[in-house]
Amino acid sequence: MVKVKSKRGIKIFIGVLAAVAVVLVCAAFWVAKHYVYNSVVGERAMVYVHRQWSAAQLDSALSEVLDAPRSVARVERLLSLLDFDAAEREGAYRVEPGMSAWQVALKLARGGQTPxxxxxxxxxxxxxxxxxxxxxxxxxxxxxxxxxxxxxxxxxxxxxxxxxxxxxxxxxxxxxxxxxxxxxxxxxxxxxxxxxMGQREEQAQAWGLTPVEVATLASIVEEETNKPDEMGTVAGLYMNRLRKGMPLQADPTVKFACGDFSLRRILKAHLAIESPYNTYRVTGLPPGPIRIASKQALDAVLNHRPNDYIYMCAREDFSGYHNFAVTWSEHQRNAARYQRELNRRGIR
Structure with missing residues (x-):
């Protein structure tokens, strides 16, 4: 009888072990499936983590990029196990389609920021x-x-x-x-x-300008015209004035001096403003750029072709282009046409 009970006890023990093993395997499979293998990210997105964030704020941020509330909960459980601290892991993290909860949590916990x-x-x-x-x-x-x-x-x-x-x-x-x-x-x-470094600095020196002076002239050119094919011509005109010691008489510098780039018509009162940026009153370039010049405008100054123009006036068709002139009389005719159109349109 003892041997029978002993054998029966062993069978029960083995059965229990087998059942436990099955449960553990199933649990491991479930964990692996839902935490390691299943995707929780539908499309590429950025998660921004702020150091002062609460758990609720992190939850909200994850909700915007993960596919379901249960995915958020799984990532947060993993972050807790990984001792994630927003104060130490502030940053921007890119999540990619197909990433699992484990991959997302590990990226955040390791501080694997994305530029x-x-x-x-x-x-x-x-x-x-x-x-x-x-x-x-x-x-x-x-x-x-x-x-x-x-x-x-x-x-x-x-x-x-x-x-x-x-x-x-x-x-x-x-x-x-x-x-x-x-x-x-x-x-x-x-x-x-x-x-x-290199070629651009050499080009600036060839024109007798420093990089800052190139940027200053480019800022004026860019305010004068938004037409890339005209920037070089405008740059050449102002270079002619600089060489001759003439005031640039650039309207954008007056707008800058007035603190109002929305001015559509420059009047005598504007031209009288005392400012080192008012190029109707001072000769040479202003103290610095009147805007942050684009690379396109910088290159237009560096690569401009010399011309003989001294004067320019906006075209009367309001196309954004300009009429250029070599002589004062020619410029006066261009300016008269533009002034007539301003008056006709009631622009003051």
């Missing part, structure tokens, strides 16, 4: 630039402006506040989302040096 593409173009002022950049990176507009308006910071970058717009070259750049304002400016300085 973000930061673009700025068609920017007039430093204030606008700071706002545009802050919209795309973690730091605030005020944090960046505090540096841009600091004379010592500008000097360390090799500029003054007046010439600082020349530092920035409109384009698309890659940064980590958590880059500091200081790191952002240092990268802009490296990009500036890279842009001007």
């Amino acid at each position: 973000v593409r930061v673009t700025f173009n068609n920017v007039r002022t430093i204030d606008q630039l700071a706002g545009r950049i802050a919209e795309q990176l973690c730091f605030s507009k005020d944090d960046l402006l505090a540096l841009l308006q600091n004379d010592s910071v500008c000097a360390d970058l090799g500029f003054t506040q007046a010439t600082l717009p020349a530092l920035f070259l409109p384009d698309t750049y890659e940064f980590y989302w958590t880059v500091t304002p200081e790191e952002f400016l240092q990268k802009m300085k490296r990009e500036y040096r890279r842009y001007w």
Whole structure:
């Protein structure tokens, strides 16, 4: 009887072990399926994690990029097991289609940030630039402006506040989302040096200009015309005036001096404004760029073909193009046609 009971006990024990093993295997399969293999991401997206975030805020961010509430819950369970701390893992993380809960959680827990593409173009002022950049990176507009308006910071970058717009070259750049304002400016300085190294610097010297002066002239050219095929002609005209010691008499500089780029008609009162930027009253280039010049405008100055033009006036068809003139009398005829059209349209 003892042997029979013993054999029966062994069978029961083995059966229990087998049942436990089956349960464990099934559990492991379920965990692997739902946490390791099943996709929780439907399409490519970015998850932005802020250091001050609460669990609820992280939940909300994950809900925007994961395919279902249960997927969010699974990722959060894994993050808890991985001791994820938003304060230590602030950043931007790209999730790709097909990623599992485990892959998403591991990416965040390891701090595997994805660089973000930061673009700025068609920017007039430093204030606008700071706002545009802050919209795309973690730091605030005020944090960046505090540096841009600091004379010592500008000097360390090799500029003054007046010439600082020349530092920035409109384009698309890659940064980590958590880059500091200081790191952002240092990268802009490296990009500036890279842009001007070699041929462009030689071209500027050939025209008797420094890179900052090229940027200053390019900013005026770009405000005068938005027609790429006309920029070189406008640049050549202003170079002629500089060589002759004539005032540039560029309307955009008057608008800058007035602080109003929306002016559609420049009047005598505007021309009388006392400002180093009013090129009707001072000769030579203004103290610095009147906007952040595009690379297209910079290259138009560097590569312009010499011409004999001294005067220009907007075309009366309001096409955005200009009539150019060599003589004052020719310019007067062009200007009269434009003034008549302004009056006809009631533009004051």
